[in-house]
Amino acid sequence: MDDKTRAELYRMMVLIRTYEEAILRDYHADKKPAFDIGAGLVPGEMHLSAGQEPVAAGVCAHLRQHDAVTAPHRPHHVAIAKGVDLERMTAEIFGRESGLGRGRGGHMHLFDPATHFSCSGIVGEGLPPALGQAFAFKRAGADAVAVAFAGEGAANAGVFHESLNLAALWNLPVIFVVEDNDWAISVPRRASTAIGNNADRAFAYGIPGARVEDNDVEAVYTTAGEAVARARAGEGPTLLEIHTLRLWGHFEGDPQAYRDDLDEVPGRDPIPRYEQHLLAEQVLTEDSIRQVRQEASARVEKAIEFAKQSPIPAPERAAEYVFA
C-alpha cells in the first residue's frame, strides 16, 4: 500500500471522527441539565459511529460516485466516506429544509441520489435495496457495484440470509459488509450469534467470505479492494466482516451500564493507533497531522454552520412529498 493511500485513509478517519465529535457536542448542547431526547436543535435518536471509521474509510476508498451504498441506522461514517455532501447531510440531521430530505428523513434516513447513498433504520433491511441497485447496474452493463453495510446483529435476521442467497444466485455485483462492534445495543455478540465468524456464513451461499480483525484500516482496505474488484469483474458477491469498535453508546443517552468492556475501549481507539503507526512509518508528521485536523474541523464546522443557518421546514408543508 502506498503512502498516499495510507494518508488518505487517515484523513478520512479523522474527518469522520471530527464530524461525530461535533454532532455529539451540538446534540447534547441544549439537552442540559436534564437529558430530553426530543429536545434541542438535533432531536431524536442519535447513533454515532466513532470507532467504526476504519470500516467506512477502508471500504469506500474503492468506490466511485456511481457505486451504490446502503448503510444502517448508524450511517454517518459511511455517508462521509462515500462522499455525501457534508452540508446538506448536516442540514438533514438538523431537520432543515435544505437537508438531503428537506428535514423529512433525519439522521437514520439519509438519501443522496448524487452519490447513490441511502440508509435504513431497520436492522438488515438495507440489504435488499442494495441488491436491486446492483441488479440495475448489471442489467445496464455498467461496472458499478453496490455495498450494503450492516451491524453484526443483522447477520441473524432472515433478510440477511435471503439477500445473500439471492445475490449469489443471480451473481449480483454486491459486497456485504458486516460491522461487528460486539454489541447489538446491549446484547453481546456471544449471546446472539451461534458462530464466531459471520464471514463463515458466506460458505453456505457459495461465495467468498473474509473477516478482518482488530479494526485494522489497512486490512479493511486490502480485503475490500479484492471484493470490489471481484464484483466489478462480474464475479459476484462477497461477504466481509470487520471486527470494529463502538467507542460510544448505542445511541446518545445510553448509560452503557451493561457494558463489561468499557475499561479497554479507549485503548482500542483506531485513530490514535493508526496515527502513531503512520508517524513511526514517516507517512505523517506532527505538522501534517495538525493540518489534517484543522482541515477536518474547518469542513465540519462549515457544514454545521450551514445547517444552523438553513431554514426550518414550514409546518403547513408537513404533508408534502408523500407522492411524486
Place this chain on the structure above:
Amino acid sequence: MSVTQTPPAPTTSRRLTTAKAIVEGIAQEMERDPGVVVIGEDVGAYGGIFSSTAGLLDRFGPDRVMDTPISESAFIGLGTGAAVEGMRPIVELMFADFFGVCMDQIYNHMAKIHFESGGHVTVPMVLMTAAGGGYSDGAQHSQCLWGTFAHLPGMKVVVPSNPADAKGLMISAIRDDNPVVYMFHKGAMGLPWMAKNPRSVGPVPEEAYETPIGRAAVAREGADVTIVTLSLSVQHALDVAEDMIGEGVDVEVVDLRSLVPLDRETVLTSVAKTGRLIVVDEDYRSYGVSGEIAAIVAEQDPALLRAPVQRVAVPDVPLPYARVLEDAVLPNRERIRAAVRRLTQA
C-alpha cells in the same frame, strides 16, 4: 403504438378474461420500455399461480421475467432498489396474505423512500398481488387486506373489478412514478379452475391505454341507493342491482377502482343523489375501507343520508375454511341484497 389517456368506451368486441387483460397490459409496456421487468415466485414457466404473467417468459425471456426464491423481503427490496436506479419493476407477491413475511420492505422502504428523501428519490415500482377468498383456501390465503395497504402512506393502491380496468390500471401503475400496489381478486381473474362471474370476461381494447389511478367509476347509474364497493364485490353488486329492478329499486354502483388516491368526489356525488349508502367490502369490517367511506360522508355532510349507512363486510373474523362458513362471512349477493332491502324498505 397508440397511447390514449382514458379508456375509450370499449367499442371492441374482443373479450378477454381479467388475467389475460393484465398480461396484455404488462406485455405492451414491456415492449415499450426495456426497464420493465417481472420478478416473483412462479412468474416464469408457471405464468403466475393466478395467470397474471402467463406467456410472458416465452415472449420476453428469462432476463426480463424472473422466478425468485421464496425470499419475499429480498426480492421486493430488490425491486425497490432497481426502481430507485430507474428501472420499472413489476414484483409479484403471490398472495396478499404473505405480506407478513416482507412488510418492512413494503411499508418502511418502498413506500417511504420518496418522502424521507424529500422527494429527491422516486420508486416507480408495481407490487402486484392476489387477494380475496370464496374458494375455501382458509384463513392464510383468502384475505383482501387492501385496507391495510391503503392505511399506510406512500403507496398507491388499485383494485380492478373487470378486464378493461385491469389492463388500463396495470399500464397506469407501470407508468406511475410512485410505488403502486396492484391487487387483483383471484375470483375476478376468469380462471378456468375457479367458479367465476361472467363479468370476469369482458371487452378489452387492443391498444395500450391508461385507466386513471384515483378515479372511481359509476359502474351502474341508479336513483334510489348507492353501493360503494371494489374488486370482485362490484360484480356481485351489479348482479344484485339487476335483481332489484324487479323489486322496483334502482341501485347505483360505484366501483372505487383505486383506494389510494381515493375518489371522494364520486362517492359524495352519488350519495347526494340517492341519499342512501351501502358499502360492500370483502376486507375486514373494522378500521378499514367501509369505515373510511362512511367517514367521508359524515365529514362532508351527514344530512346527505336519508337512512343510516349499511356495511356489508367480513365481520372481523379470520376467513373460515368450510364452504358454508366462508359463505356466511363473505359479502355475497344474498347479504348485499338484504342490505339493499333493509335500506330501501326502512
